[in-house]
Amino acid sequence: VEETLVLVKPDGVARNLTGEILRRIEAKGYQLVDIKFVEASRELLAAHYAEHEGKPFYEPLVEFMESGPIVAIRVAGNGVIEGFRSLAGATNPTSAAPGTIRGDLGRDWGLKVQQNLVHGSDSVESAQRELSLWF
Ligand code: GTP
Numbered sequence: 296v297e298e299t300l301v302l303v304k305p306d307g308v309a310r311n312l313t314g315e316i317l318r319r320i321e322a323k324g325y326q327l328v329d330i331k332f333v334e335a336s337r338e339l340l341a342a343h344y345a346e347h348e349g350k351p352f353y354e355p356l357v358e359f360m361e362s363g364p365i366v367a368i369r370v371a372g373n374g375v376i377e378g379f380r381s382l383a384g385a386t387n388p389t390s391a392a393p394g395t396i397r398g399d400l401g402r403d404w405g406l407k408v409q410q411n412l413v414h415g416s417d418s419v420e421s422a423q424r425e426l427s428l429w430f
């Protein structure tokens with residue numbers, strides 16, 4: 296069965312939204328396989344976000360991800376990679392559709408697009424790579 300890496304980012308943990316996010320994942324029928332709190336090191340974040348290195352938002356993104364605890368979750372289910380991204384909604388909470396995690400719970404943070412509550416792997420290859428980094 297397919298697996299993906301979900302992260303509840305520091306803004307989601309700080310705003311006490313972890314339970315609500317887990318509820319939505321479970322309500323969809325996905326299985327929580329493993330879960331833990333992580334205070335991510337710069338090394339872990341550099342590996343996780345390697346594809347974004349050099350982009351203008353890279354440094355603020357890594358600093359934000361270092362700013363507090365993250366909840367890392369291994370989630371399993373049919374089509375869960377695409378399915379979780381559809382639960383999460385568009386990257387920018389301002390344009391994310393109602394009914395999605397980012398659309399319902401994300402705040403309009405102006406330029407701080409990185410504060411979008413969750414991460415979900417975007418392909419089978421990324422999911423395997425990211426799961427082996429975080430677990
Ligand atoms: P993830 O599930 O977190 O990977 O989101 P995504 O796949 O929708 O976005 P992407 O992988 O392109 O970018 C990773 C993260 O970088 C996003 O979730 C945002 O937190 C942040 N990010 C992406 N684009 C921008 C941007 O244009 N500005 C800023 N400030 N942050 C961005």
Ligand code: MG
Pocket residue numbers: 415417
């Ligand atoms: Mg991504």
